[in-house]
Amino acid sequence: MPKIFATQYCVKCGKSATTFGGHVIGCERMALGNLMRTKVLAGWCSEDCHNSAHSNSDGCYGEYNSETMGLISDVRPLLFGNTTKPPKF
Ligand SMILES: [Zn+2]
Structure with a gap:
């Protein structure tokens, strides 16, 4: 299973994220x-x-912004093992 990137903060108001759903689109610079x-x-x-x-x-939900949203490089441990529903992509 691939890693799941997630925002560290609420994409709407910037408080710490406690639940996850939907996605934002980010641009990742690749090797080339x-x-x-x-x-x-x-x-x-x-x-x-x-x-x-x-x-x-x-x-x-729009564009990913690393400055305001932060990044969790692998959110799986947060998703599995509590009551948060699995992400819908
Ligand atoms: Zn919020």
Whole structure:
């Protein structure tokens, strides 16, 4: 199973993320200098923030911003072993 990237902070208000759902799109610079569009699991501080944000039909909540959202390089240990639902990509 590949690693799952996720935001460290709520993509809406910037508080620490406690739940995850949907994704934001980030650009990852690859070895040859190409930019690849990468899905980053969207973190939320609360279900209220999650429910008040709007995704497109693909479940995308917009652009990933490393400065405000932070990054968890592998969110699997956080996802499995608590009650958070698995991510929907
Ligand atoms: Zn929030």
